[in-house]
Amino acid sequence: MIPSGGIGGKNHGRDPKARGRENEGVSSARATILAVDAAEGVRRLLETTLGKSQVVKTAPDAHSALAWAQLASPPELVLLDTEPTGMSGYELCKALRAMPGFADVPVIFLAERRDTQGLVQGFSLGALDFLVKPLAAPVLLQRIRGHLEQLARERAVGLQGTDQRIARLVRAMHWYERSLGGNRAQRLAQYARALALAAGAREVAAELLAKAAPVHDVGKLAVPAELLRNERTLAGAEREQFERHAAIGAEIIGEHEDALLKLARTLALTHHEYWDGSGYPGRLQGNQIPWAGRVMAIVDAFESTTAAQYGGSRMSTEKAVDEITAGTGTQYDPALVEALRKAAAEFRKVHGAYPERAADAGDDLVIGAPTRPAAQPAEEPAAPADDLVLGAPARDPTEDAGLTMMGPLR
Known part of the structure; x- marks a missing residue:
């Protein structure tokens, strides 16, 4: 039990300084974080790492966490081990949210491994992130700080509901990919909108497509990093594993009555279907492919060829349009290729308005990735245990590397 932060003391609620700050940034007060993990070493390191800047309450099991929640105000953030004592982390999440x-x-x-079933469960429950132990202490601090800042921005603009769900999935992908520092989501949204309008869609439909487009590749969160980093053409079992990302993405988003989430699921599932039936996962052909999926196939191809991957080469917008045009009637809907050519000037404008840029503080840091150390803010020196690793077994803490949002395999 951790005396200052462990559950069981008299101070069950939030830090008084954290109250009444619903419209303030997180930097103005200490946020309360509930951390649930069966391992005492993990709980201690979480308190050591996060406790200097936040109020950390720890619980060793599901029963203790639920008992604390009955007496406390809701924390700003909950860190849940996927396998705490008493019930699964996913069941505990449901139980907490029912209070x-x-x-x-x-x-x-927080998981011991990045298994597909667990990842899908976690994000289906609306998780902000799915982190795999071991976690280097400075990187964990940077990651949590980034999420708290994002939550503050959500409160400031009143983001909620399905828009919030989409934004959080985009953020999870942004933290997880490392090839582009930023602006990918903005480009995808604007390309989708421009192509839809050029094809004759109504404004309201184009705007909905723009909102859903940035999460079309969310299933790649479940693809092993080494497959996404590989520049060679994938084949055999590796390709089969990669191609599962479309169905996994649809599963993460889930089935809903909400129009935006319905569309997002369609994009995730069908953006790799090809006009001639040679795509995946359903081998759909022609008009069997939902119109939105056909739009997203072109948008995805354009983004992938015009944005450099891992510092590699990229095509000009003109050459990208020509390459997509060469796939008319095989990969892409002929009518939509014609719409792309009409919208080429708008695509160039978007490409110039949202260029690739350096990541903001911590955006290029990925849990377990072999990257530069997380920068510590000047006013807050590194915690004494910066060289410690959260939940480290006897293996290299860099092996759970981050992913990059690659485009179509060529």
Whole structure:
């Protein structure tokens, strides 16, 4: 039990300084974080790492976490081990959110491995992130700080509901990919909108497509990093594993009545279907492919060829349009290729308005990735245990590397 932060003391609620700050940034007060993990070493390191800047409450099991939640105000963030004592982390998440005031509490899952089933469960429950132990202490601090800042921005603009769900999935992908520092989501949204309008879609439909487009590749969160980093053409079992990302993305988003989430699921599932039936996962052909999926196939191809991957070469916008045009009637809907040519000037404008840029503080840091150390802010020196690794077994803490949002395999 950790005396200052462990559950069981008299101070069950939030830090008084954290109250009444719903419209303020997180930097103005200390956020309360509930961390649930069966391993005492993990709980201690979480408190050591995060406790200097936040109020950390720790619980060794599901029963203790639920008991604390009955007496406390909802925390700003919950860190949940996927396998705590008493019930699974996913069951505990559901139980916490069923409690008064906890329905919308943000959750990050901590797992021993990045298994597809667990990742899908976590994000289906609306998780902010799915982190795999071991976690280097400075990187964990940077990651949590980034999520708290994002939550503050959500409160500031009143983001909620399905828009919030989409934004959080985009953020999870942004933290996880490392090839582009930023602006990918903005480009995807604007390309999708421009192509839809050029093809004759109504403004309201184009705007909905723009909102859904940035999460079309969310299933790549479940693809091993080494497959996404590979520049060679994938084949055999590796290709089969990669191609599962479309169906996994649809599963992460889930089935909903909401129009935006319905569309997002369609994009995730069908953006790799080809006009001639040679795509995946359903081998759909021609008009069997939903129109939105046919739009996204072209948008995805354009983004992939005009944005450099891992510092590699990229095509000009003109050459990218020509290459997509060469796939008319095989990969791409002929009518939509014609719409792309009409919208080429708008695509160039978007490409110039949202260029690739250096990541903001911590954006290029990925848990377990072999990258530069997380920069510590000047006013807050590194924690004494910066060289420690959260939940480290006897293996290299860099092996759970980050992913990059690659485009179509060529």
